[in-house]
Amino acid sequence: MRSYSEYCAVAKSLDVVGDRWTLLIVRELTLRDACRYTDLRNGLPGIASNLLAERLRDLEAAGVVAREDAPPPVATTLFRLTPRGEELRPLIDELMRWGLPLMTEQSPDDAVRSHWLAGALDLMTVDRQSKGPPVTLELQIGDQPIALKLHDGAIETGLGPVENPDATLSGPPRSVLGLLLGLLELAEAEAGGVSYRGDPAILDRVGAKPMAATAPS
Numbered sequence: 001m002r003s004y005s006e007y008c009a010v011a012k013s014l015d016v017v018g019d020r021w022t023l024l025i026v027r028e029l030t031l032r033d034a035c036r037y038t039d040l041r042n043g044l045p046g047i048a049s050n051l052l053a054e055r056l057r058d059l060e061a062a063g064v065v066a067r068e069d070a071p072p073p074v075a076t077t078l079f080r081l082t083p084r085g086e087e088l089r090p091l092i093d094e095l096m097r098w099g100l101p102l103m104t105e106q107s108p109d110d111a112v113r114s115h116w117l118a119g120a121l122d123l124m125t126v127d128r129q130s131k132g133p134p135v136t137l138e139l140q141i142g143d144q145p146i147a148l149k150l151h152d153g154a155i156e157t158g159l160g161p162v163e164n165p166d167a168t169l170s171g172p173p174r175s176v177l178g179l180l181l182g183l184l185e186l187a188e189a190e191a192g193g194v195s196y197r198g199d200p201a202i203l204d205r206v207g208a209k210p211m212a213a214t215a216p217s
Contacts, residue, residue, distance in 0.1 A: 016062045017088070021047050022055050023095070026085065029065065030092045031119045034078040036070075045111040064088070096120050104183065106174040114142030117173060118157040121148065125155045125180060128207040135202050138162045140170035150205055167198020181208040 002019075004011040017023050021044065028035055028043040035043070040052060056079060059065035064085040070078050081088070100120065117139075130153030138161070139146040147158040147165070169176055171194030178184035179194060186196065186203070196203060 016064065019055065021051065022059065025055055025059065026088050027092050029079065029081045030089050031115050034080040036076050036078060040079065043113055093123055096123055100124060103174065103177060112142045112173050114144045114146050114159055117142055117177065118146045118159060121180065122157040124209050126207050126209050127151065127153050127155050127205050129205045132205060135166040136162050137202055137206070138165035138168045139176060140168060141173045141176050148206065155206065167196070167202040170195050180206050
């Protein structure tokens with residue numbers, strides 16, 4: 001691990017988490033808690049296996065990540081954030097907020113994982129009808145469905161198909177996110193390949209938290 005050799009808190013922090021892929025490893029452990037090595041590989045498309053192993057060793061040495069044995073009957077090693085590593089969660093959240101406007105553009109080569117999108121939606125959306133009945137909106141994007149559970153003014157996200165959802169929304173991730181965060185109207189999203197099935201009032205309940213939909217100037 002290279003060092004900036006500066007007596008500065010920012011530089012010291014970057015000495016630990018500033019290498020390429022390191023913060024994305026932290027992102028995976030933030031969004032998914034304990035992970036197997038194969039889970040991390042799946043959530044980090046493009047990383048070489050030897051580089052992932054090296055980054056994990058560096059994070060363990062820095063006290064950011066710990067490994068543990070999974071309880072029976074699963075015989076594998078799990079990686080999770082230590083209490084010191086958990087202190088990076090607010091940083092990951094702020095990077096999600098800061099980077100959201102950059103997601104108005106999507107390269108054809110960009111990989112997509114549903115848990116990345118679920119993490120962003122959990123952080124940045126709100127149920128605009130605090131007294132509305134509980135409903136579930138299933139998003140069919142990424143590598144697996146995402147469930148948005150709206151209730152009491154809040155939205156909870158989960159992964160996996162929903163039995164009898166109240167509404168479904170499918171299409172390209174960029175257009176779906178744009179619709180949910182108020183960057184696109186439904187007609188614009190549909191022109192971009194989005195399909196919505198269900199009561200339009202359910203979709204209207206999903207709103208962006210303040211500043212979540214700010215575009216870069």
